[in-house]
Amino acid sequence: MYIGKFHKYAVAGICLVGMQNDHAAHIVKVASDALIKKGFKVMIFNAFTDMFYDTPYSKGEASVYHLINLDIVDVLVIMPETIKSEWIIDTIIRYANAEKIPVIMLDGSHNGCTNITYDYGRSLESVVEHVITEHKCTDLFFMAGTKGNSFSEERIEAFKRVLARHNIEFNEKTMLGYGDFWDAPTKKTISDLIACGRKMPQAIICANDSMAIAAMKALEEHGIKTPEDIIVTGFDAIYQERIYSTTRLTTAQMDADELATTIADTAYGYIKGSEKPCDKHIHFSMILGQSCGCCDFDVAYTNKKLEQMNKYNLALYDAESKMASLYTNTVNCDRLDELTKAMGRYFNYHAALCLNDDFLTKESTVIPKAYHSVFTENMTAHVIRMWSDYSYNINYPAKKVLPDLKELIKRYNTIMFCPLHFQEQVIGYYAAVADDLLVNPGSFYYVQRLVESINQTLENFRIEYLLRNANNELSLTHSMDPLTNIYNRRGYFERISEFMHGNEKCDIILVSCDMDRLKEINDTYGHSEGDIAIKAVADAIKTGCGKDGICARFGGDEFILTVPYNTDKLRELSRLVGEIQTEIDKFNRSAGKPYEVSISVGGSYGTVSSVEDVNELMRSTDRLMYEQKRMKKGERAPVFQPVPEAQEKPDEVLEGYRSRIHEIFSQFDRCTYFYMDYLNFKWYIIENDHMPECLKSSSVGPLRAIWLSGAVHPDDKLIYDSFCRKIKNSFDDKITDTSLSVNIRLCEGDKPEWYGIYVQLSGKDGKMEEIAGSIKKLEINEIMSIEILDYYTTTDNPIMFHDMISQRLTAYPDTKFALVQFDIKRFKLINENYGEDAGTEMLQFISRQLSNFCGKKQVGARMSGDVFALLTPYEDKDGLLSVVSELQRCLKNFRQYSYEFVFGIYLIEDRSISVRTMCDCAAMARQSIKKNALESVAFYNKNMQKAIKERKFVESHMKKALDNNEFIIYLQPKFSISSGEAIGYEALVRWQSPERGMIYPNGFIPLFEENGFITKLDAYVWECACMVLRDWIDRHFTPLPISVNVSRANLDDESFLDVLDGLIEKYRLPKHLLELEITESIENDATLRMTEKIKEHGFVLLMDDFGSGYSSLNTLQDTRFDVLKLDREFFSTHMSNDRGKKIIMHTISMSKDVGLGLIAEGVETADQAQFLENCGCDTAQGYLYAKPMPVQEAEKYLKNTLQSKTDNEGVTP
Secondary structure, three states: OEEOOOOEEEEEEEEEEOOOOHHHHHHHHHHHHHHHHOOEEEEEEEEOOOOOOOOHHHHHHHHHHHHOOOOOOOEEEEOHHHHOOHHHHHHHHHHHHHOOOOEEEEOOOOOOOEEEEEOHHHHHHHHHHHHHHHHOOOOEEEEEOOOOOHHHHHHHHHHHHHHHHOOOOOOHHHHEEEOOOOHHHHHHHHHHHHHOOOOOOOEEEEOOHHHHHHHHHHHHHOOOOOOOOOEEEOOEOOOHHHOOOOOOOEEEEEOHHHHHHHHHHHHHHHHOOOOOOOOEEEOEEEEOOHHHOOOOOOHHHHHHHHHHHHHHHHHHHHHHHHHHHHHHHHOOOOOHHHHHHHHHOOOOOEEEEEEEOOOOOOOOOOOOOOOOOOOOOEEEEEEEEEOOEEEEEEEEEHHHOOOOHHHHHHHOOEEEEEEEEEOOEEEEEEEEEOOOOOOOOOHHHHHHHHHHHHHHHHHHHHHHHHHHHHHHHHHHHOOEOOOOOOEOHHHHHHHHHHHHOOOOOEEEEEEEEEEOOHHHHHHHHOHHHHHHHHHHHHHHHHHHHOOOOEEEEOOOOEEEEEEEOOOOHHHHHHHHHHHHHHHHHHHHHHOOOOOOOOEEEEEEEEEEOOHHHHHHHHHHHHHHHHHHHHHHHHHOOOOOOOOHHHHOOHHHHHHHHHHHHHHHOOOOOOEEEEEEEOOOOEEEEEOOOOOOHHHOOOOOOHHHHHHHHOOEOHHHHHHHHHHHHHHHHHHHOOOOOOEEEEEEEEOOOOOOEEEEEEEEEEOHHHOOOEEEEEEEEOOHHHHHHOOOOOOOOOOOOHHHHHHHHHHHHHHOOOOOEEEEEEEEOOHHHHHHHHOHHHHHHHHHHHHHHHHHHOOOOOEEEEEEOOEEEEEEEOOOHHHHHHHHHHHHHHHOOOOOOOOOEEEEEEEEOOOOOOHHHHHHHHHHHHHOOOOOOOOOEEEOOHHHHHHHHHHHHHHHHHHHHHHOOOEEEEEEEEEEOOOOOEEEEEEEEEEEEOOOEEEOHHHOHHHHHHHOOHHHHHHHHHHHHHHHHHHHHHOOOOOOOEEEEEOHHHHOOOHHHHHHHHHHHHOOOOHHHEEEEEOOOOOOHHHHHHHHHHHHOOOOEEEEEEOOOHHHHOOHHHOOOOEEEEOHHHHHHHOOOHHHHHHHHHHHHHHHHOOOEEEEEOOOOHHHHHHHHHHOOOEEEOOOOOOOEEHHHHHHHHHHHHHHHHHHHHOOO
């Protein structure tokens, strides 16, 4: 129900494919007219291509059904025979049922819906009966549809029933043929019938009109006239409307008025609260025509149809000419607003173009066989046309469907929505008022061509946009410094040349800066801190530079600044140097770094008339700068003057730290204590038997070690991340809380263990000087007596919640209970967009609402993070879904924020299992829909139980498997496409389990990435690869480089490079033989820095699974990758059409332009390899060449390949 300020309207939604088809449009028209008469407004959700084949394009088309706003729509009408995808239909119905929205199915059958079906059987019988009874025909031939098709078989049986009633024997060989419901097979069947020598039948009964018309044409080609020589009848009257050049058919036609009335009455009954009606059947009526001889040629009818055909053809011509004009007027548009404005002139009189805000730069992730959210939360209506008035760039919430929906619903009766997408990447939709479209011939064909043209135009614009951006950014690569985003040496002199151009003489000030002790910062605190210091100096120089100046970084620690001057040059020079120094002083005061950034400065001024003059001025400025540097060394104490404690003996320093811990914690118990002197940035830990495993032998601080270990329970990561961020904020800014605490679970053994972490922060004037803390493993009585999860809310803790569940189950043994677990979709975005305080208040609000919601037999609690649970009684699933729906409404009123929930439900049938297991089952159901945007509720099933068992098996056996060397290295060769020679290997891993046999990576890698064990597996694979390389060298077997994966978990801590360097040294290997593959977004600043570190250590670096297209290419110049690996899915998907191949060609070309090598993964055919070679791709791997194989097989394979090559080269032609 749409409720406005003064009006409310019942809304019916119609879901279909193919409004450009006359038959579908006619059904929608009569149904809409009947619904409107009953007081409904109608929303039509239309795609132009059916979803019979699960292709990327069909996934994009299906997105239109995600626009169905069930807060507005009161009843849904679905035309399944047009959609042709059971999965999509089932998904829409489940989504509607969950919201208690009734569904009416046309020509289909589905549980939980009112099904309106067509009585094909009895209707066809009337046609056959007419031919036998009225025309005295006994020799008949039936032209069926597709063999084995249910519609075809139903009509064959109807034909046979009439024959049986008249005692006519059915002979399948002589009386039955198949025309597959279309022209070509029908004509072939008729030709075969004539050629077989059989006497021609008296009548041919066809299962639809399309085949009947084709049959008459085929008969006419053989000189057989209808109806003089033979009777032909059709069935369904769908195709006849478009065909006017043949004899008018005798056929049967669906009673459209009966259908429309049935739909409208059923929908109206639902609105009025009537019970779900029984299924309905719509009959077909006989239409007597010339093809059986019952009617004569009708001149008036034919003229009318010719007039309609002429109007329709004119509409088609008009559509094509307008689309040609659209392309002409948009081809040269450089800006999106200019493009959409130009397209708006071709819209229907009442229409809107609505697009995702980020469609130019971001591709929607598409999950195969899953309904995906493809519309951003806030859409932009780029153009809205209302007759001759236009509106532009209106932002609105996506759930509102259209920004002026209230006015449209008030003024009009029908609105149609059509999807816009590039293959599977959905970018928005086109919406048009359909009141006029349902009347005028050819209107929907125009809409189809318009939507196709908008799609193509936007896609061309996007490609050009990305290419322009990529080329612009690539051109800047040569002139910009990627770390500081100011000019490099080349860029500086290019800008100076531009500045000098057209000016005979210029008065300039030139300032030269050199950082003091950058090497000492890098050596003491790491290169990441050195980069921060460099950027601090660059930012200070940019501030002094202003809009007229030119600044650049000339090397590791050298900077130059040039500005023109018109006034007192000495005063301006002093101002510049003073401003730079002021900004650096601000950084030193506010950044809280254990070092101080300082610079040496030289300044000069003069009049220059050439670049050589600038060079000369620069040389004199450098002399002044280096003179100041020498003076600093002689006259000033070192910036990195050690604190007094650092001059003491190490044992004395440690004893001082221990004493300080005793001062802070007056009494010691079974805790792990830690302390850090912030001025020296040194951690000290008092170890004991109860400390977490992840702290033992860690090279980083205890809090970071816990995070990097991956041991934090998934449901506690949000809390722990917030806890660490508060501490970091105290480091970066000032101390706001002198003490902080958190309780989390660490997953280091067979089951999670609870730990309490407490820290105390102290320092002078709010500046951090020291941090002390304790980590304690909690006993069961401590867990029960404190509010474990009170970090955000005051809800009951899980242990108590488990007890309350047990109490309810015991108290009500005859009541059916369900455990519902739910969380907030994208809760992280709430924190990011509105702040952590808003996120905390939101969790408190939900906790209060959940508590208020619970009745006598219900109990609710917050489990962890943003995860909540509810135990509730239920009678049946429908009633349970009603409870969930009511709960959702109760929880969705926080500050008008837009947010959704996902619910996992476990129906408690076996009360003997533990409550913990019940919670696991509900959690598994919840997690099963985390990536499915259409689903919001899932019930636990046995397949999930299997997944739980598999997960527990992996978790309980992974450490033992690693110790027992059950992980086996497989090698897949990489080949030069041009020569066909192997040039390297990729190391892959399989798990040879004694209990389960061979387990492939997708059975354990995702879980390892989640629980942090992947870092240990990575190190194991690295060492195995090094052992193989060493063995090859020792056996004089020519070693080829082996690439190994570096998981994302390792990239958070550069200590993994020390492990790799240690392996290289241990096995005495050249570094180029061990290549590193990273699967990571290169737009992440941390990853960019890590790639720099990897290259500094001398490794060859590969980007694995490159497949996000030009958006990733835009930033490739900022990285240090040597090779791109084209993702298997990216490659195979884009090979399927010409546009995709162009994308691959551009990707290869642009990569080579910036000096990157390329490897194509998943090459399976010779055609693919030839295409890649033609495009200039260097290397490929895939089953065309070789599959992954154990090390010994890989050696044998390579030997055979080399031997075969030697033999071939030795053969004389």
